[in-house]
Amino acid sequence: xxxxxxxxxxxxxxxxxxxIPLGKYIAQVFAGNKTIFDPVFNPIERLFYKLTGIDPKVExxxxxxxxxxxxxxxxxxxxxxxVLMTQGVLPLNPDQNPSMTADxxxxxxxxxVVNCNLQHYSGETGVSYLGQYWLMFLQFVSAGTGMAAxxxxxxxxxxxxxxxxxxxxxxxIKSCTRILLPLSFAVAIVLAFQGTPMTFEGKDTIVxxxxxxxxxxxxxxxxxxxxxxxxxxxxxxFGTNSAHPFENPTYLSNMVEMAAQMIVPFAMIFAFxxxxxxxxxxxxxxxxxxxxxxMLAIPNIKMEMEGNPALTSMGIDQSLGAMEGKEIRIGAATxxxxxxxxxxxxxxxxxxxxxxxxxxxxxNELLAxxxxxxxxxxxxxxxxxxxxxxxxxxxxxxxxxxxxxFLGKKIEAREMKIAMIIALIHxxxxxxxxxxxxxxxxxxxxxxxxxxxxxxxxxxxxxxSSSANNGSGFEGxxxxxxxxxxxxxxxxxxxxxxxxxxxVAIAGLLAKKKFIPEGEGTLQTDTATxxxxxxxxxxxxxxxxxxxxxxxxxxxEYFSMR
Amino acid sequence: xxKHILPAIKLTLILIVFFAVIYPFAVWAIAQAAPNGGKGxxxxxxxxxxxxxxGQAFTDDHYFWSRPSAANYNAAGSAGSNKGPxxxxxxxxxxxxxDTFLVHNPGITKAEIPADLITASASGLDPHVxxxxxxxxxxxxxxxxxxxxxxxxxxxxxxxxxPLLGLFGPAKINVLKLNIALDELxxx
Numbered sequence: 001x002x003x004x005x006x007x008x009x010x011x012x013x014x015x016x017x018x019x020i021p022l023g024k025y026i027a028q029v030f031a032g033n034k035t036i037f038d039p040v041f042n043p044i045e046r047l048f049y050k051l052t053g054i055d056p057k058v059e060x061x062x063x064x065x066x067x068x069x070x071x072x073x074x075x076x077x078x079x080x081x082x083v084l085m086t087q088g089v090l091p092l093n094p095d096q097n098p099s100m101t102a103d104x105x106x107x108x109x110x111x112x113v114v115n116c117n118l119q120h121y122s123g124e125t126g127v128s129y130l131g132q133y134w135l136m137f138l139q140f141v142s143a144g145t146g147m148a149a150x151x152x153x154x155x156x157x158x159x160x161x162x163x164x165x166x167x168x169x170x171x172x173i174k175s176c177t178r179i180l181l182p183l184s185f186a187v188a189i190v191l192a193f194q195g196t197p198m199t200f201e202g203k204d205t206i207v208x209x210x211x212x213x214x215x216x217x218x219x220x221x222x223x224x225x226x227x228x229x230x231x232x233x234x235x236x237x238f239g240t241n242s243a244h245p246f247e248n249p250t251y252l253s254n255m256v257e258m259a260a261q262m263i264v265p266f267a268m269i270f271a272f273x274x275x276x277x278x279x280x281x282x283x284x285x286x287x288x289x290x291x292x293x294x295m296l297a298i299p300n301i302k303m304e305m306e307g308n309p310a311l312t313s314m315g316i317d318q319s320l321g322a323m324e325g326k327e328i329r330i331g332a333a334t335x336x337x338x339x340x341x342x343x344x345x346x347x348x349x350x351x352x353x354x355x356x357x358x359x360x361x362x363x364n365e366l367l368a369x370x371x372x373x374x375x376x377x378x379x380x381x382x383x384x385x386x387x388x389x390x391x392x393x394x395x396x397x398x399x400x401x402x403x404x405x406f407l408g409k410k411i412e413a414r415e416m417k418i419a420m421i422i423a424l425i426h427x428x429x430x431x432x433x434x435x436x437x438x439x440x441x442x443x444x445x446x447x448x449x450x451x452x453x454x455x456x457x458x459x460x461x462x463x464x465s466s467s468a469n470n471g472s473g474f475e476g477x478x479x480x481x482x483x484x485x486x487x488x489x490x491x492x493x494x495x496x497x498x499x500x501x502x503x504v505a506i507a508g509l510l511a512k513k514k515f516i517p518e519g520e521g522t523l524q525t526d527t528a529t530x531x532x533x534x535x536x537x538x539x540x541x542x543x544x545x546x547x548x549x550x551x552x553x554x555x556x557e558y559f560s561m562r
Numbered sequence: 563x564x565k566h567i568l569p570a571i572k573l574t575l576i577l578i579v580f581f582a583v584i585y586p587f588a589v590w591a592i593a594q595a596a597p598n599g600g601k602g603x604x605x606x607x608x609x610x611x612x613x614x615x616x617g618q619a620f621t622d623d624h625y626f627w628s629r630p631s632a633a634n635y636n637a638a639g640s641a642g643s644n645k646g647p648x649x650x651x652x653x654x655x656x657x658x659x660x661d662t663f664l665v666h667n668p669g670i671t672k673a674e675i676p677a678d679l680i681t682a683s684a685s686g687l688d689p690h691v692x693x694x695x696x697x698x699x700x701x702x703x704x705x706x707x708x709x710x711x712x713x714x715x716x717x718x719x720x721x722x723x724x725p726l727l728g729l730f731g732p733a734k735i736n737v738l739k740l741n742i743a744l745d746e747l748x749x750x
Binding site: 003004006007010044048051052053054067068071072075076079122124125133134136137140141169173176177181184185188189192193195197198199200201203204206207208209210212214215216217218220222223224226238239240243244245246249250251252254255307308310311314315316317318319320321322323324325326327328329330331334335350351352353355356357358359449450451452453454457474475476557560561 | 566567568569570571572573574576577578580581582585586588589590592593596597599600601602603607610611612613615616617618619620621622625629635636637638639640641642643644645646647648649650652653656657660672673674675676677678680681682683684685686687688689690691692694725726728729730731732733734738741742745
């Protein structure tokens with residue numbers, strides 16, 4: 001059997017096997033139970049609370065949670081603008097990279113604050129090491145923000161009737177210290193020993209074997225690349241992200257990075273089940289997500305292994321697969337698999353150039369982000385999926401003629417309105433902004449790297465990636481212009497905070513309601529039947545909203561190549 | 563919202579110390595034990611130092627060629643071509659690469675050219691080529707360097723890096739290491 005396929009299977013199953021105990025650990029952490037890391041983190045956290053004056057025992061309602069979350073995010077944004085716009089004169093800048101322009105800094109800070117990591121700069125020339133480390137800080141705290149929001153949802157369904165949903169700061173700090181930090185540290189060490197640089201020295205100049213003089217960018221990358229994956233951020237230290245031979249030096253590092261980006265989203269699903277003591281429900285969710293994931297990933301592996309039909313017709317040997325924009329040490333099959341891992345989960349790191357993917361592989365990458373709820377990002381994945389559960393519960397309630405209920409709580413008009421708005425905001429943002437960019441060729445078409453249908457795909461991909469808070473790109477796009485920086489920045493803010501506030505609001509409203517014990521007529525939500533229903537709702541919402549746009553881009557390109 | 567501002571500022575400052583100073587310095591300290599002290603793995607040859615993970619441009623006929631690169635193998639940056647699969651200009655470029663390869667490698671047919679030799683890598687710094695890509699160049703190098711083809715084939719085999727544990731990932735050849743070995747073989 002093909003050694004890449006074996007590796008993919010082992011890596012995927014291995015990650016699930018690790019995610020189950022991790023999920024249990026996460027549930028313990030947030031329930032406040034004893035865990036093995038207590039001796040290390042209890043004193044550290046006590047110090048944090050002492051220095052900040054935060055009392056982690058103060059309970060917050062869902063609104064107070066959101067107020068605390070938005071306030072601290074605003075501070076990160078302001079501080080980030082300051083750092084990136086002055087980094088040129090600040091220390092830790094051996095390569096003398098310049099400060100960012102206001103529009104680029106706006107885009108970059110927003111993009112890292114919201115866990116997206118869309119990058120309209122290249123790491124080698126666009127940021128100093130200080131800037132990189134500011135961004136790395138944001139990679140930790142933005143993932144922690146998403147997880148803290150997810151835990152309010154956990155709390156809402158654990159307690160029978162409640163207004164208080166725990167303390168935002170406690171959940172946030174614990175996510176960062178007890179979950180993201182140990183995992184990142186382990187991954188960083190592996191990467192450093194696999195050959196990822198971890199030095200504060202700047203560019204090196206060498207004369208290569210053939211006699212040409214070139215420079216080699218280095219930097220303290222190993223620590224950065226680890227949290228980039230563990231926190232499902234995806235922003236690269238170097239311009240070409242995890243395709244760069246320093247950022248992803250070996251096949252082993254590739255396997256570790258791939259597992260690293262899947263493990264927290266996987267574990268959060270299992271943690272939900274452990275936390276509310278309904279493990280079957282998390283298996284239903286995990287199964288639905290996995291079916292959707294495999295339906296996108298398997299075709300991509302196959303299409304990338306078959307190679308570009310336009311090159312096949314030139315008569316060359318295509319047994320390696322579609323190698324444009326791919327690395328030999330990683331291979332076509334693994335690149336195809338990663339392209340879906342990174343898009344279903346909101347990582348957006350790449351180990352191949354998605355712009356050069358086969359047309360329908362590109363479509364699957366887009367679809368993964370359009371659906372945006374198969375696994376999803378750290379914490380926020382479960383929030384996105386929750387919206388589809390609410391929709392499915394409502395529809396099945398209508399079908400059997402009963403008031404819809406989920407986990408003993410009635411779903412009523414107010415919750416449904418929020419769920420509908422959140423479900424529709426994603427297609428709305430993508431399609432409207434892609435439509436605008438297409439309507440103004442001076443802003444849109446003039447920045448494209450490819451003509452025709454593929455060019456439209458580049459525009460569509462950029463906004464889809466922004467709205468899904470993904471951060472990968474069809475990177476041919478010349479995206480460091482005020483238009484792209486500002487328009488994607490606005491999409492990023494809306495598509496991050498509304499889909500956090502919406503589900504948390506629903507959870508908060510439901511938590512307040514009276515608990516109705518399960519009866520004979522209660523809709524069972526942890527069954528295969530309900531799983532199929534959720535899946536159908538997801539497919540209908542994504543397919544109906546996005547099919548016309550996909551037809552103009554990747555599908556048209558596919559048929560034009562036949 | 564007001565009451566959150568002060569705690570949020572204090573917490574941010576503390577977390578910066580923890581995650582952007584202590585964490586990376588801990589990794590940095592351990593990385594001192596990594597190959598070349600975490601400054602990138604190197605190989606040395608004739609007193610000169612090269613980064614073994616960073617590909618180099620090899621375009622001379624007496625070396626094994628690297629893959630085409632959108633960054634010209636200058637690791638001051640990194641870049642893929644980002645050309646779409648149906649882009650007509652891109653397809654012309656690939657045709658040009660095939661023709662160039664055929665001109666420099668007489669006796670080789672089109673069907674023997676593997677895809678990696680005519681497509682640009684993702685980073686523009688790919689240090690590797692496939693086994694086929696090295697084997698298909700043996701004939702040319704044997705002729706120019708006046709080394710028996712069998713010796714070169716042995717050299718290629720010796721420098722083939724097997725999949726991880728023989729199970730995971732593709733086999734590959736580091737072009738820089740192969741060319742260094744080629745220079746050593748030729749100077750014997």
